[in-house]
Amino acid sequence: MRLSRYFLPILKETPKEAEIVSHRLMLRAGMIRQQSAGIYSWLPLGHRVLTRIGQIVREEQNRAGALELLMPTIQSADLWRESGRYDDYGKEMLRIEDRHEREMLYGPTNEEMITEIFRSYVRSYRDLPLNLYHIQWKFRDEVRPRFGVMRGREFLMKDAYSFDVDQEAARHAYNKMFVAYLRTFARLGLKAIPMRADSGPIGGDMSHEFIILAATGESQVFCDKALLEMPIPGEDTDFDADLTPVVKSWTSHYAATEEKHDEAAFAALPEDARVAARGIEVGHIFYFGTKYSEPMGAKVATPDGAERPVHMGSYGVGVSRLAAGLIEASHDEQGIIWPDSVAPFDVGLISLKVGDAKVDAACADLYDKLGKAGRDVLYDDTDGRPGAKFATMDLIGLPWQLIVGPKGLNDGLVELKRRATGERETLTPEAALNKLTGTR
RNA sequence: CGGGGCAUAGCGCAGUCUGGUAGCGCGGGAGUUUUGGGUACUCCAGGUCGCAGGUUCGAAUCCUGCUGCCCCGACCA
CATH class of the missing domain: 3.30.930.10 (Bira Bifunctional Protein; Domain 2)
Incomplete structure (x- = not known):
């Protein structure tokens, strides 16, 4: 995404x-x-x-x-009268009436x-x-x-x-x-x-x-x-x-x-x-x-x-x-800091310079390959400040941040950050891909 | 359900005491600038001041009623 x-x-x-x-x-x-x-x-x-x-x-x-x-969420009061709980349950039960004036309730259980x-x-x-x-x-x-x-x-x-x-x-x-x-x-x-x-x-x-x-x-x-x-x-x-x-x-x-x-x-x-x-x-x-x-x-x-x-x-x-x-x-x-098993996305891909041809191409490639490997990626392709982007990614807590900027790319490198530990690693895009698509 | 509090721009707040026609920061838009951890500056847009009555020449501000929300307690997946 x-x-x-x-x-x-x-x-x-x-x-x-x-x-x-x-x-x-x-x-x-x-x-x-x-x-x-x-x-x-x-x-x-x-x-x-x-x-x-x-x-x-x-x-x-x-x-x-x-x-x-x-x-269903909506239940009939009659059912609850059978168990005797209709009268016992008290005000915690949301009781409603349909157009035929039948007593219904929004089920609490x-x-x-x-x-x-x-x-x-x-x-x-x-x-x-x-x-x-x-x-x-x-x-x-x-x-x-x-x-x-x-x-x-x-x-x-x-x-x-x-x-x-x-x-x-x-x-x-x-x-x-x-x-x-x-x-x-x-x-x-x-x-x-x-x-x-x-x-x-x-x-x-x-x-x-x-x-x-x-x-x-x-x-x-x-x-x-x-x-x-x-x-x-x-x-x-x-x-x-x-x-x-x-x-x-x-x-x-x-x-x-x-x-x-x-x-x-x-x-x-x-x-x-x-x-x-x-x-x-x-x-x-x-x-x-x-x-x-x-x-x-x-x-x-x-x-x-x-x-x-x-x-x-x-x-x-x-x-x-x-x-x-x-x-x-x-x-x-x-x-x-989401555990890997429930994180809304597996990886946050951060472009540090949207509009820079090399950065755009590298990000597009990584995004594509990660997606094909079955990873959910949130690709920050917005034209924002690096600081704001990092802050947003940290806030939403995706397990990995893959950071791609012009400086690193000049040396053929990107940065991979593990949200939980804060550990950062500078490596080639290929190595980052391997790491992210290896074991979940 | 008892006790306390809040309601003003999308968010956080000031203004309410002492009535005079609404402001700040963030966010949003346009631009300049900056370019690897929430950059700086300029301009712009945005508000029936929760709702309804009342008092007054005039109410965000005073009075009455209502509604919504939050906090503490009791209660609960």
Whole structure:
């Protein structure tokens, strides 16, 4: 993409409403535009990031055997009356009325709807296990939205729902998502730590929040340092095999949010193993048994011939929140530092002198070859000052900056800068290409 | 939902106390200059001063009501 043809409304100054760093940087980098309290438009740069995060989440859900579908944002109040949640949910639910004066709502979550889908087709335990998910916008009318997309009212979430014949099978479904989440967050370049969460009356030990560590996180968390160095299950993980050992290894170390913190247990750890940090919740998985299947009549025939309500769990990932969470976890004074896996572009190609024949030709060649090698390139072909160009690239945080100017080119050289480390390297265009198109 | 605050040009702000017909910086346009880390200068465009009433010869400024937004707390993916 040529910057001259792109829509990248950079702000030099920080809008005053932005308090936390991710919100400031998202506004300054032209990623989002607030439309109303807690409601945002995703501008092209932000949209790319959102899409890439969603894609990684999707790939890992699929790998774990979950099936993607898409449910609507608008739901009928009747459905929620079946579970009893229509009256329980309170003002956080945005209730609306259609032209026929039917009561509708903008879904804050989809347990009822997925249960309705399940019950109308599935009759036998032979069709289980089943895990259905979608990536869809949700709306929760938070009293006080804040921190940009970190805590908006409208947000993009991946929510998966598992259906199993009994609790034991449901545990396996739970473990699969547990492992999928470890992989997902690792691929996003994040250290995410599963922490025991409140599971309500049914969940038992089957409820975990996945928390990423970031200096500016919203809540205090405590954990064993060992969790930060734990190996991530590989691509070749067999999701049909028993995953209990993996889950056990992750849950056997101390990890707790402030609410569940046990000072004594934490103090029992060796001093250098105690990590007290700030965290951001980016995922939540839990088992809730027959909470919805029972009242909504989602039953299957079991091997012994009886009909029983299915055991369910649900598994959320805050996709739009992750965009902000990633920035909280990875930025510096200059701006965002995207991990390679979610960066809106792989390379920022900077022409230091637009109009100079040699520079133009070298840039065009590099742009072309990088594109053909499958790299997303943002080519700054605008007629601006070098300083401004560098500042913009640093702000939007592309992993690599390839800098082409007349001085270097006279010696047949260009400069390659790694955004994360600030390392610069002067090399030939060919060498730069090799480096950028080698391993991702 | 309790407490506090803000609303003046695209963004950041001054002007409001003490009423007299709106200004600065950044950004945008034209140009000169500069040419490897937000260059300097000149000129230009851009505002129903959040909305509605009221007071007054005259309201961004005083009064009343409303709306939107932000911050702290409680709550939450």
